[in-house]
Amino acid sequence: MTVVTLDVMTTTMLASLLLMLGIGLQRMVPLFNQLCVPAPVLGGFGFALFALGARSFAGVEFKFDMALQTPLMIAFFATVGLGGSLALLKKGGKALGVYLVACWGLALLQNGLGISVATLLGEHPLLGLMAGAVSLEGGFGAAAAFGPEAEALGVIGATTAALAAATFGMVAGGLLGAPVARLLISRHKIEIHAEQVHELEVLQQSERPTHATITGALLLKVVSVVLCTMVAGLWLSANMREHLDIILPSYVGAMFIAIILRNINEQFSLVTIPDNAINVISDLCLGIFLTMAMMGLQLWQLADLGWSLLIILVLQTVAIVLLAIFVMFRLLGHNYDAAVLCAGFVGHGLGATPNAVANMGAVCDRYKVFSHKAFIVAPLCGAVLIDIVAIPAITWCLNVFG
Template identity: 55%
Template sequence: MLFELLNGIAVLKFDALWTTTLAIILLLIGFAIRNKVGIIGRFCIPAPVIGGLLMSITTLILHHTGNFTVQFTTSMQSPMMLAFFTTVGVGVSFGLLKKGGRALIIYLVFCWVLAAIQNAFGAGLASALGLNPLLGIMAGAVSLEGGHGAAAAFGPMVEGLGVKGAAAVAIASATFGLIAGGLLGGPVAKTLIERHHLKIEANADTMFQKSADDILNEQSERKVTSAALLSTLALVLILMVIGSYLSQYIARLTAGTNFSLPGYVTAMFAAVVFRNLNDHLHFVKINSSCIDIISDISIGIFLTMAMMSLRIWDLYDLALPLIVILMLQTTLIVLLAMFVLFRLLGRDYDAVVMCSGFIGHGLGATPNAVANMGSVCERYGVMSYKAFLIVPLCGAVLIDLVGIPNIVWFINFFANR
């Protein structure tokens, strides 16, 4: 850590060690606040967002004093981001598709279509409001269906293309989406049930209950030991290296163009390929509990660093147009859930529960979806195992197969215009 005066301005510089230490402390503070403040826990606001936002608000206050500034060295942010997306890829098993049947395919394809709609709609709205269309993409699938993880990953990438405020817009949109997704899922479910006079009964097929129970119980069957954690970490690091190499190779092939493919995208797809080859050839035993631990730690540190270094003042001139875009995006997903997805899924109680989950992760994140579905099932006293199998599988795992490439394509398309 270094303190110095530059042109009459006090500058506090945190080196990589200090920055990482501060990020972990803020992450722990975020967990403590989320556990003690009921409304924050109810909307599933991530601990990294809470802790990191405290620091970004502090730097905002210091920024407005005009004589004090803070600088962070976030060199650990990139490897943590790479590790997180690699663990996402390891979790994508195509064998999961068999468990959900036709309803899972319908739901998953609809989620993939939503990602394209959110980006196209956001870019169009931004252009109509006189903004760079890339900012509309930041307020589209990047932050809504993608959540804070994708927002923190793609925001700096777009800022690197010269779009000021992209990271702040993405993070702000993701936070808005979490709150909106948590608020709207239940009311939409209630409206659908009452409007269509639905019977409160779930699919009786024991396949869904067994599959859902299998997925929930799989975690407890994998013990976490130091050897298991070390071998899992080695696997993740190897896949990260392969992904980084692929990204560099693609960059050489596309030299001279504006096409960009981030290393965390190639790492994720390298992990997807490995996971599904391993499901058939059984190279190694994948400990899902260890994968979850690495995922939680990496996303926690990565997202906290992204939040704590956020320049909130970049949002000032974008606040009103951003609110307009987000309100219209929210209206769009509610209409799609009520008038399209509900019918495609069979117009029954299970479809209602899945629509409430769809709004939760289509605007926010998978924990919002689970919270919404749990609230609906508790309210009506009937558990929808079908919904609890399909929605988390799609929202947390399978959606990224198309969602991430879709984001990359839209960014490259508008960056080259």
């Protein structure tokens, strides 16, 4: 086997080029936009397939220096935390509360189902966790972050399995959400009429992202805040492991610190951090970090996990569809808005928030009635608020089953 080793600079250069390739493919292939497949997945997974072919047919294997992957990952989760406003929980009202609690419950259900089925199939429980909320409700970011933690606890191929599960969920969530809503509307003969949601619209206006002109000085300030949360998160994680014997991944610690900082800042206005500046840093860090994770996938490791992983994912998909049809639809009001929200629920419960938005858009385009409630509630919950419970739940499972 011939090994091609890439140093840290070459690895980062390749990741950047693959990310640009993924962005180009998004623009050129409409199907990728319809399924909301992220650019890092297109570029990085494409290289992983190339690496699999090179290993299988030419005896060439690639080795990467991923030294920058962990800092980029921690920075991304810090930016996620900086968007976690707990004040939304008080302002959102019943619709937001019901939907958010359901999303939290889904994270627990996905973890429990994945761990249980993996154990019954004779696999490591953490493999089931990787095919649970880590990869489904958590998406590619959480899959790439928690996979190495599971591998460190002895689950061979956990990162590959988690990212493969996230890919499955992204496609399934994009394909099933709108049909579920159409089934509910036709089965229950729902009147095609959207509710008035003045309170939620006021909330959306009050929480509209802040914008400022991007300058070097502004980026320096935001990067400094992100770096402070990263260092504090590293300190918190190290002390939790050393003194309490609790596994708290460094990126989770950074996210918690960032959430605390965000909510203290809302009360005392200590520093102005425009949302568009945070988004620039978040998009860049996530793009390169996730591309690195995808291009480093060792797809041949899936051979031993294939059937077990597929069985878990199929059961997870059936579970969320049944939950949307028989539980969520009734809890959300048994009306048109509820059906549209169910499409979003399936979208980001299996994939990500862009899946949810695309699903809901497809339903509204089909019936020519826009659901303001759905397009306010689903993105607010799916973007950050889900992680307030989902990430701690995953961390708890790592400690218990690892």
